[in-house]
Amino acid sequence: MKKLMNAADAFVDEMLDGLVAAHPTLVREARVVRAAHAPKPGKVGIVSGGGSGHLPLFTGYVGPGLLDACAIGDVFAGPSVDSCIQAIKAGDGGRGVLRLYGNYGGDRMNFDLAGEMVEMNGIRTTTVLGTDDIASATPDEAAKRRGVAGIIYAYKIAGAKADAGADLTEVTATAQAAVDACRTIGVALSPCQIPGAAKPTFEIGADEIEMGMGIHGEPGIWRDKLRSADDVADEMVRRLLADPITDKSERVSVLVNSLGATPLEELFIVYRRVAALLRKDGRTIVRPLVGHYVTSMEMAGLSISIIHLDAERERLLAAPCACPFWRV
Amino acid sequence: MKKLMNAADAFVDEMLDGLVAAHPTLVREARVVRAAHAPKPGKVGIVSGGGSGHLPLFTGYVGPGLLDACAIGDVFAGPSVDSCIQAIKAGDGGRGVLRLYGNYGGDRMNFDLAGEMVEMNGIRTTTVLGTDDIASATPDEAAKRRGVAGIIYAYKIAGAKADAGADLTEVTATAQAAVDACRTIGVALSPCQIPGAAKPTFEIGADEIEMGMGIHGEPGIWRDKLRSADDVADEMVRRLLADPITDKSERVSVLVNSLGATPLEELFIVYRRVAALLRKDGRTIVRPLVGHYVTSMEMAGLSISIIHLDAERERLLAAPCACPFWRV
Amino acid sequence: MAITADTLRHAATRARDAAALAQDDLNAADGRLGDGDTGVMLRRLFEAVATAIPAHENDLGIVFQACARACASGTGSSLGTLVTVAMMTLAKATRGRSEIGWDELGGLLASIRDQMMARGGAKLGDKTVVDMIDAVASALAHCATRDEATVAAQKAAQDALDAFRARPNKLGRARMFGERTIGLDDPGMLAFSRLLAAVAA
Amino acid sequence: MAITADTLRHAATRARDAAALAQDDLNAADGRLGDGDTGVMLRRLFEAVATAIPAHENDLGIVFQACARACASGTGSSLGTLVTVAMMTLAKATRGRSEIGWDELGGLLASIRDQMMARGGAKLGDKTVVDMIDAVASALAHCATRDEATVAAQKAAQDALDAFRARPNKLGRARMFGERTIGLDDPGMLAFSRLLAAVAA
Numbered sequence A, B: 001m002k003k004l005m006n007a008a009d010a011f012v013d014e015m016l017d018g019l020v021a022a023h024p025t026l027v028r029e030a031r032v033v034r035a036a037h038a039p040k041p042g043k044v045g046i047v048s049g050g051g052s053g054h055l056p057l058f059t060g061y062v063g064p065g066l067l068d069a070c071a072i073g074d075v076f077a078g079p080s081v082d083s084c085i086q087a088i089k090a091g092d093g094g095r096g097v098l099r100l101y102g103n104y105g106g107d108r109m110n111f112d113l114a115g116e117m118v119e120m121n122g123i124r125t126t127t128v129l130g131t132d133d134i135a136s137a138t139p140d141e142a143a144k145r146r147g148v149a150g151i152i153y154a155y156k157i158a159g160a161k162a163d164a165g166a167d168l169t170e171v172t173a174t175a176q177a178a179v180d181a182c183r184t185i186g187v188a189l190s191p192c193q194i195p196g197a198a199k200p201t202f203e204i205g206a207d208e209i210e211m212g213m214g215i216h217g218e219p220g221i222w223r224d225k226l227r228s229a230d231d232v233a234d235e236m237v238r239r240l241l242a243d244p245i246t247d248k249s250e251r252v253s254v255l256v257n258s259l260g261a262t263p264l265e266e267l268f269i270v271y272r273r274v275a276a277l278l279r280k281d282g283r284t285i286v287r288p289l290v291g292h293y294v295t296s297m298e299m300a301g302l303s304i305s306i307i308h309l310d311a312e313r314e315r316l317l318a319a320p321c322a323c324p325f326w327r328v
Numbered sequence C, D: 001m002a003i004t005a006d007t008l009r010h011a012a013t014r015a016r017d018a019a020a021l022a023q024d025d026l027n028a029a030d031g032r033l034g035d036g037d038t039g040v041m042l043r044r045l046f047e048a049v050a051t052a053i054p055a056h057e058n059d060l061g062i063v064f065q066a067c068a069r070a071c072a073s074g075t076g077s078s079l080g081t082l083v084t085v086a087m088m089t090l091a092k093a094t095r096g097r098s099e100i101g102w103d104e105l106g107g108l109l110a111s112i113r114d115q116m117m118a119r120g121g122a123k124l125g126d127k128t129v130v131d132m133i134d135a136v137a138s139a140l141a142h143c144a145t146r147d148e149a150t151v152a153a154q155k156a157a158q159d160a161l162d163a164f165r166a167r168p169n170k171l172g173r174a175r176m177f178g179e180r181t182i183g184l185d186d187p188g189m190l191a192f193s194r195l196l197a198a199v200a201a
């Protein structure tokens, strides 16, 4: 796998340098990216973080109405405890900080440790974990599910809630409700490679796809010959709709997300089918997203996320926000 | 090369269906996509078009402050004469239409034919051709150069000029000046495949890159072993700055564009270097763009475009615009 | 016997079948120096033409006009558009006539050549379909019968193909391959010679 | 002889060298059921620890605190964070002391185990580094000298590795590979046993 890069050890830092050079609304401090406006006094802070290699996630979603700061690790490795601490401090405007990130063991330990440490500085924190990937555990073990693309809905909704002046408890509850209302499933066609690694993250035949594979190549539900876009979309939507959700609603938003190499053309072919299926299921799509939102570098494949919207979530989704990769 | 698609013959139409389903600001009529607001009475229309397979180009740039309508062909094949006629009519608000598209033989013939035909309907048209790819011909044959990613600057600048109420002659001159002030060069790492084709558009070794390759796999300047991102960026910027331009300026905008599979991480690593080089060259970067703007489906590689900005172009670049993939 | 609407209907069917047969060869030829789509484009184009041609119309101009319309909506490739240009040229030249003589063919091809050059910007010698049309137009200049025309046109086409093979392409996508195009047939010329052979047979 | 700051400095150097040597093996083990980064992470981590350890400090708590700080800023991987937790636990437990006895080691390891379980949510039997630490802690419970401790710890580690190989991973990334993890060494356990061997030698 060819990459346009320099030394592998410099990959993340050079990437971050370029990101903030191109986007002056972002400020970099070591392995933390914060919004130029952060911390915003009187606003609940929202902080996220995770491994590199998923742009626009995580650092790309820093901005008004979204995240205040992000801790970022090496490619596919969590941020260090220090970075987590630093990000929480950068996001703290005096009303506490929500830690909103994906459910991965390492990240959880680090953000938890960091949370305890900043408490000594008098910063109140709460946690909401992205757990949208239905392929990563069964519904009765839903708390074990990993967080994937759907987390950006939680960013947007919690971000708007915080912007509206809600307190930490309210922002946390809103974020948790957004996670609870959102489900994602992915399909992978080809792997990616960690800079400096000797080989790709997984192997897959030239004519195979894997349903439910995770964004780091975690094993999925089945692997088989490539099928038509409609067949693949049908199964993904069926699985998403079948997964139990307490608060299903007629109005949903949908994210059809490229894992990297899969082009917009294919995303739109799939979106067309997803839209038809949801219509047939009696649902109305609000503010769909189609594009590169949460990737795994050059991995080919896509994910579909569906979030059920109550009136408040729909309003928060429509509230203004601005980051380099998503603007309302 | 695996694709999430259905029948190859349906690729373009299904893609267009999905595009307009996801983006209600776009309206599809056969192989034409027009802005919901088009035609806008009293505004000079701007119409583009070309082959499919380059999303967001062409159809993705339809919207206020950009294009009014687009004629779109099969993958990597120009739009038909009829589609060109239809697009021009869809863009005509009574003050004439600028045909602004890339310099490819087939597209030119079709848009020219179409232009003559709509003249019988009393629609005045002019033509500006994107010719930014410096690798496709030497400076003394600059008119033979093909149009690549840089054309989106011409869309933006001409679109803002038309929005400001300029007449057809002025909009045309502004678009031409934008093309004249812009240069692009690309580098390819791996090919793409036309849906239904038996093999990829070109072959390239697992450790090779090709400097100057075109967006359909047209041969470039050299092919060699992969080099570091900095080395590649250095050569690209050197070539771009060395190319003769009448109106060079201290202020420039830069587009670092993925051809498809190359992820944002690598784009930012390259942008970081490009920014440093331009700074060293005494230039100031205004409103840089880094992302997927003009692609060739799953091709890996990137292009760098530099446009020199006089005061008017800088102002027009900053004017509001809104399309699914670019908003100011 | 002159050329009538029936001649055209017959030719359209043969052209459609020939294009289908030649598809892979033409794609392959284009794949060596272009984007590999000449064959699939031509097949689709002549399917559209064969379908569009009116069954009971005698006015050659109207018949050619129908062909031109099918081409204009059916393709956006360079060669496809040149075929559209050819059909439009013929439509204008034969409007109101129900037959044309074989001796007029050379002159018609010459105007097609000129229109194509005006539209596409090719010069003679660039190694495009225009060079072959030029050669065939000259060869037909002194033919008065179908038999003469058939023989002369095919010979001229083959000679042009052979003569240009050793020269480089100087236009469009193929131009960029420069010297590497020497020894290869131009896909547009190859396409024309295949269609000619089918229609003449 | 008790454990002093010099013992730690010596151990840190050995751990750094052992981590560098083990890098590829650990990456490979993690590559079979995780993301293949255990080795490179551990090498970087122990490089940072070896550099961060203060040269002239006798307070064990302060020495461990320095190690903990290096870990906290140097890595975000699961195992790396567990090492951080271990260092913090040791720092708290030894604050103000310049030596600890070999007979205290088992108890310290037991608190590390408990802290790791509290932090990471692993249960005994999940086949993680925690299971090995648990085994080694028990084995050290009755050792009073360095020699006894060395032998007992290494035996316990090896036994744990052998015993768990036949069982499935039940935590984190590896959990998702389910039965396919049977027969494979857990990379965290493998890492611990390699470091232990190096430090004990």
Ligand SMILES: Nc1ncnc2c1ncn2[C@@H]1O[C@H](COP(=O)(O)OP(=O)(O)O)[C@@H](O)[C@H]1O
Pocket (backbone or CB within 6 Å): B105, B106, C030, C034, C035, C036, C037, C038, C041, C076, C077, C078, C079, C080, C082, C116, C119, C120, C121, C122, C127, C128, C129, C130, C171, C172, C173, C186, C187, C188, C189
């Ligand atoms: N401008 C032109 N003038 C004359 N002939 C042309 C021109 N452009 C292309 N051709 C002919 O068309 C052929 C290629 O056709 P085709 O593959 O359909 O076009 P495209 O290059 O658009 O894919 C060439 O071999 C050449 O003979």
Ligand SMILES: Nc1ncnc2c1ncn2[C@@H]1O[C@H](COP(=O)(O)OP(=O)(O)O)[C@@H](O)[C@H]1O
Pocket (backbone or CB within 6 Å): A105, A106, D030, D034, D035, D036, D037, D038, D041, D076, D077, D078, D079, D080, D082, D116, D119, D120, D121, D122, D127, D128, D129, D130, D171, D172, D173, D186, D187, D188, D189
């Ligand atoms: N929550 C946890 N509790 C205990 N041990 C863990 C936990 N998570 C991971 N480990 C240990 O860490 C090892 C993996 O380390 P490493 O590869 O550095 O982490 P990552 O999974 O973040 O890439 C596993 O083999 C296991 O022994």
Ligand SMILES: [Mg+2]
Pocket (backbone or CB within 6 Å): A076, A077, A078, D035, D037, D077, D078
């Ligand atoms: Mg890891």
Ligand SMILES: [Mg+2]
Pocket (backbone or CB within 6 Å): B076, B077, B078, C035, C037, C077, C078
């Ligand atoms: Mg073509």
Ligand SMILES: [Mg+2]
Pocket (backbone or CB within 6 Å): C030, C034, C035, C036, C037, C038
């Ligand atoms: Mg072609």
Ligand SMILES: [Mg+2]
Pocket (backbone or CB within 6 Å): D030, D034, D035, D036, D037, D038
């Ligand atoms: Mg690992």
